[in-house]
Amino acid sequence: MVNHHHDVPFRVLKKVSTFTAPGGLHANTTDNRIIHGDNLEALKSLPPEFEGQVKCIYIDPPYNKGNEGWVYNDAVNDPKMKRWLGQVVGKEGEDLSRHDKWLCMMYPRLKLLHRLLSDDGAIFISIDDNEVHNLRAVLNEIFGPGNFVVNMIWQKMDSPSSNFGERAFSNYHDHTLVFAKKLSACRLKQLPKPEILKDYPEVAEDGRRCRTRQLRKNGKEARREDRETMWYPMEAPDGSEIWPRHPEEGWDGRWAIGKKAYEKLKNADKVVWKMRDHGWVPYQVEWAPNEPAIPNPSILTDAGQNRQAKALLNDMLGTDHGFDTPKPVGLIERILRIASDPDSIVVDSFAGSGTTGHAVLKLNAEDRGRRRFILIETEDYAESITAKRVRTAITGYGSGEGIVDGLGGGFDYYSFGVEVGRQSPQAKRARPFTTAVCSHALVNQGLNRDATLNWLRPVHRPSQGFCDRQRPGAGAPHHGMPRKLQRKAAASMLRSVAS
């Protein structure tokens, strides 16, 4: 039942419009997509060129709080799920299947997102306490528990909402569950921290910053008799033997490390010698990192809050847009800094007000990146809010002192064209054609035929013996139509699809 993405029809995506920044703005990416439609169908209908190519996915699905009015709309043949169809999911205690519905909605979408991720990619999912435990379980199943990275806590507010009644706690945070496609291949980035360079006060002859520590033991138990094995000579740069003696008092001391450890340090370029009044002195050296950074804290307190996210959307779209749940650009920008490279593809299949598109363009403008985004939004406001917000970010907004420069860039806006590969008897009979149409449509876009067929595989199962499941180059298709004819038929269907 949860694998119903296998039964999702393939629908051709139709380009409706293209928006590009007016001249004179930042050079930013234009090969971006905003798709209006249900993400299950949209993800399925993405060309196979994206399979295994997406470096970073951020999603912010309905939290299933019981007051969002989200509707279960996956038309699955199972009788129980048919009963759910079109129903608004109710509150806790009123709708006993509300968690089942949410999971049945999420599972197939996560399966498709998992296929899109590259081996070194990662998914970040915003969620709150209503479903975090279920989401974690489902991600464990799809991604594997070994690919869990972190549950990042994001501070979404800093004062209780005015309507707090007698509640003992006010919930100031959301969760962000992070899973890698393949943890061993995933290189998430640390938090840049240039300030740590001041902990490396010395500059070596070659200009590298470093800090050093004497190799002769100081303080307690620093005498030869305290560790006889650490009394041995080291070779100074002029070839002379240096023993660990106290420089002023002359007594035999010892080194802080044994001979083996010293050899290892020397081979790793981590010993420097300095000429002092009393002769050569060896030091252990720690070089400053090339890119000073620390591990990201798992609690984000400085990535913007809900209040600022709403204020920004009001600034960009005016106050009557009616969209209540935008995330701050800072939160998604932080995620992109951790999980994307300058040329990554970023996907957000619950796009809402388009914050992810805004964050991608903003980060590109900051680091001259070429990141691209694919946003999917099912509601009718995909144009009037999602696309409009991204257009506003591209062109700039505000006036007077509050003017904000445009980020440049552009995107193509898509909606669904005809549906192919449906379950009706006619559609079933037509499926050899429809498969051919899909694959020709994609192959004609210059895409690899095997990749195309592989991407379409779950729509048209091999057991059903459709003509396009044949090995490339094999003879006549299963249903007996010669391949040449099949191509011709597909080409003519494609023309009608495109027109």
Ligand SMILES: C[S@@+](CC[C@H](N)C(=O)[O-])C[C@H]1O[C@@H](n2cnc3c(N)ncnc32)[C@H](O)[C@@H]1O
């Ligand atoms: C919480 S909002 C996302 C907000 C977004 N992160 C932002 O910053 O604006 C969730 C969005 O997912 C959309 N959505 C829900 N189900 C969807 C589906 N099946 N396909 C595509 N979008 C969906 C909703 O319409 C809503 O706009």
